[in-house]
Amino acid sequence: MSDRTRPTLATVAARAEVAPSTASLVFSGSERVAPATRDRVLAAAAELGYAGPDPVARSLRSRRSGVVGAVIGERLTYAFSDPVAVQLLDGVTEVLSPLGVGLLLLPGDADRHGPTLAQLAHVPLDAVVYATCGPEDDPALEHLRRREVPIVAVDGPGGDDVVLVGVPDRRGTAELTRHLADLGHRRVAVVALPLRLDGTRGPVTAERRARVHFRDVRERALGVEDVLGPVPLWETATNAVEEGARAGRVLLDVSAADRPTAVVAQSDILAAGVLRAAESLGLRVPEDVSVAGFDGVDLPWLPPVRLTTVVQPTTEKGRVVGRAVTELLAGRRPADAVLDVHLSVGTTTGPAPRA
Amino acid sequence: MSDRTRPTLATVAARAEVAPSTASLVFSGSERVAPATRDRVLAAAAELGYAGPDPVARSLRSRRSGVVGAVIGERLTYAFSDPVAVQLLDGVTEVLSPLGVGLLLLPGDADRHGPTLAQLAHVPLDAVVYATCGPEDDPALEHLRRREVPIVAVDGPGGDDVVLVGVPDRRGTAELTRHLADLGHRRVAVVALPLRLDGTRGPVTAERRARVHFRDVRERALGVEDVLGPVPLWETATNAVEEGARAGRVLLDVSAADRPTAVVAQSDILAAGVLRAAESLGLRVPEDVSVAGFDGVDLPWLPPVRLTTVVQPTTEKGRVVGRAVTELLAGRRPADAVLDVHLSVGTTTGPAPRA
DNA sequence: TCACTCTATCGAATCGATTCGATGATCGTT
């Protein structure tokens, strides 16, 4: 084989007897090159097995690598067991892939949420997407600012130089809560997503609540209280069915008089867990207890029930993020975007049981 | 602000009154630089807001970008609704992240499975992982070969220059089938993963079977037949619960005399669908019909049943892939790896009903 | 035939770092 050394643009140019700059023109698809020359260069490339200009060298000049980072708060298994995260990234790639831009996963691990500087520093990045709501004091943010890497954040963290894409979490949850209130519910418990990623679960104290890390978690809690006033929050350690079930068992395994008549989970995944808990405790839904979620994801294993939830356009959110990235790559500064949500009433909420 | 122009190594060196080469030594953490000089350079960098050497320029010299591509056959939403894919990538990142190497998603879309050349050609890649079993005639493969990008493939596609990581699909399925045979099952149906990604579902003809695209699908079918001889295959369009349910409804909604006494699904996800179908048809598992899967993934919503399945060490498989990539990056050529599987008997298989 | 306009091609600078062989300073030894 002739694998002495991989051919470069210069090799190809020499073989085609043109200047490297001309060969470059050919590969960049320029019009200003004679068809005969173009063919000669292409033929030379084919003979040498040249695969096209080296992406790295190209990036150096063009200041563009075709790589956009996706910051994932946790380990992939946790993050991607959440259909919301997956759908979101799906929307992002749908927009970016045709542009030849790829998504680079930047997951955290069990301890840290978010990538280490070692992960960030060595990798070329045209932009970064905070795919799941990130904390506002992420040290990676500072590094990215220095490198002047544009940032798009879903649901947070915020910042002057960060483009935000979100939904009205508070208003959506309030609407859902109003639906419950109209059904007569007054004793409502909230099963919350993690307030911080430190593995804590259980009832949320006022002081912990003051230190909530994630905007969406805070807003969704406030939405409930806008309608009903202060309600108890039960924090989960991760967004997982099993965590929701665990919370549900604690909240529901009490005398009927103390039991909440409705449980608002901050995600559909958690709500699914609460449903399981109710089932295992022999409680009927919605006769004994109503359950609601947030997100509107498709859980093919959930039927026959249809979850009452706040539907957010997750894939579209991803597309909007993708378009925002496109704008940033073009040097423009897109405006923040807030997409709409709507209440979807299913079969898991009904009139509050009489006291 | 002093955002005239982003500082480079040369700027920093000038400010610290040293040569660029010396400044480079400082950032590469070399020992051979006087502490005083180091401090001066670091101070200059801090004053200028220099974030460290540009990854792209560094890559150009070092021939290493810190980016490894992950080829995903389908859209992310489909691929990542499969816990196997997610766990696998989780294992890969677990090994690669600490090395400062990131995973770049290269998904296909509805039509094509696998990334386009446009996606591949513009992006720097040190190596590529075929995360889900890819077809053997993928045009992207040819491009990657030309670029001399090392490839690790999970379960396929094969090739001289491709490092393979897999499990004994055939033997594992055979072991499972023997378990069923020992329980008296003779009429067994197989719910197969897609043989090709063209959306086909239904009974598999001999000619279609001859053109199966994926090694693991073929092997798992053969494993059943090693024990029982020819069995009917029912193909699904995607690896999804709903697809499994659809297949299950067709296969099981017949008179008891014609009904298979056991269904072997080629994935746990499909098996979960078959279980749902059985439930909706009023069939008891395992009294009326036994159901088995493959993978051994954790489906938190599946309890109280425990699926009989062939457990493969998916996360470990990912780690092995990660290590193989590490070897390749170091210029070595690791050997192919075959990890072990084992049968896990749950509550979904039992003695065949008497005829 | 001469000046002039196009247009295809070329040369050289540039992107931002790394790397290695060369250089000069410092120190110890005899």
Place this chain on the structure above:
DNA sequence: AACGATCATCGAATCGATTCGATAGAGTGA
């Protein structure tokens, strides 16, 4: 005091392409 060894620092070449201003040659019109 002179010489060699050691060590920190420097210069220059290099990685592989892109880009823009320069140039030569073909084509047009008078």
